[in-house]
Amino acid sequence: MLGRTGEKLAAIGLGTWKIGGGMTPDYSMDKEAIEAIRYAVELGMTHIDTAEIYGGGHAEELVGEAVKTFPREDIFITSKVWHTNLRYDDVLKACERSLKRLQTSYIDLYLIHWPNPSIPLSETMKALERLYKDGKIRYIGVSNFSVSQVEEARSYLSQTDVVANQVEYSLYDRSIEKDLIPYCLKTGVTVVAYSPLGQGRLIRELSIGRSKRIKMLREVAESYSKTPIQVALNWVIWKENVVTIPKSIRKEHLEENVGAVGWRLSERDYKRLADAWG
Numbered sequence: 001m002l003g004r005t006g007e008k009l010a011a012i013g014l015g016t017w018k019i020g021g022g023m024t025p026d027y028s029m030d031k032e033a034i035e036a037i038r039y040a041v042e043l044g045m046t047h048i049d050t051a052e053i054y055g056g057g058h059a060e061e062l063v064g065e066a067v068k069t070f071p072r073e074d075i076f077i078t079s080k081v082w083h084t085n086l087r088y089d090d091v092l093k094a095c096e097r098s099l100k101r102l103q104t105s106y107i108d109l110y111l112i113h114w115p116n117p118s119i120p121l122s123e124t125m126k127a128l129e130r131l132y133k134d135g136k137i138r139y140i141g142v143s144n145f146s147v148s149q150v151e152e153a154r155s156y157l158s159q160t161d162v163v164a165n166q167v168e169y170s171l172y173d174r175s176i177e178k179d180l181i182p183y184c185l186k187t188g189v190t191v192v193a194y195s196p197l198g199q200g201r202l203i204r205e206l207s208i209g210r211s212k213r214i215k216m217l218r219e220v221a222e223s224y225s226k227t228p229i230q231v232a233l234n235w236v237i238w239k240e241n242v243v244t245i246p247k248s249i250r251k252e253h254l255e256e257n258v259g260a261v262g263w264r265l266s267e268r269d270y271k272r273l274a275d276a277w278g
């Protein structure tokens with residue numbers, strides 16, 4: 001569920017960082033990327049996360065190209081405005097550029113990618129509310145914001161609310177558990193967990209690991225007839241109001257990742273894993 005909007009959001013979506021390049025465009029894998037995004041949507045990963053900065057804008061272009069074959073209302077697109085574009089006029093212009101690259105008339109969820117203390121947050125939120133009122137974005141969110149920053153952002157909105165905070169969360173990074181997740185649960189802000197596989201750390205640990213915790217992860221996975229990666233993703237979305245967006249352009253990985261939904265780790269197994277990685 002997205003915030004308190006009543007709108008459903010896929011628990012496992014698709015991340016696009018490094019699809020179409022890093023900070024600059026890379027066109028060499030366009031065909032594979034478009035096919036992967038389409039396949040992800042077909043599998044049910046209808047929440048696609050991108051940003052103006054990804055691939056210097058090329059990730060948005062690939063997303064736009066990929067999803068235009070689906071009814072627009074079946075896709076939930078998140079994009080983000082970079083922290084250097086947070087002045088009022090810059091936000092409006094950045095959004096227009098993103099809409100063009102995405103080949104759409106609206107972005108479902110538009111996030112401030114990172115806070116920028118040198119630009120007043122009130123100014124940025126005013127611009128986001130303008131975009132909201134103009135129908136260019138359906139929802140407003142933030143990313144990498146602390147509790148106090150989310151609270152401040154909310155205080156500048158009069159017609160709508162912050163519905164999501166996209167932050168790093170995985171077995172490897174648990175820093176949001178103490179304050180941010182409880183705050184978001186209490187106030188109806190969806191946590192969108194990024195880097196749920198620790199940006200590939202779990203894959204590396206699985207490939208070399210004979211540690212106790214990897215052994216335990218494998219045992220838990222076997223007991224549910226799931227893979228360790230599916231267990232790790234299910235662990236991330238275990239808490240109410242947490243969804244995630246693993247990145248992959250490989251079909252077999254997308255199939256594996258989508259198998260992390262439709263079932264739930266027991267509380268005991270959830271806690272055992274939390275303790276082992278804690």
Ligand code: NAP
Pocket residue numbers: 014015016017018049050113143144166167193194195196197198199200203229245246247248249250252253254256257
């Ligand atoms: P991630 O999703 O934790 O890990 C991605 C890596 O895992 C890729 O190398 C991918 O390679 C691999 N992978 C994915 N599924 C796999 C599977 N089933 N088996 C084996 N390997 C698998 O890390 P991330 O890309 O950093 O985070 C996800 C998304 O979050 C990003 O793409 C981006 O959209 C968002 N994000 C946001 C911020 C922010 O500041 N808001 C920061 C970082 C990320 P293959 O492609 O080869 O499968």
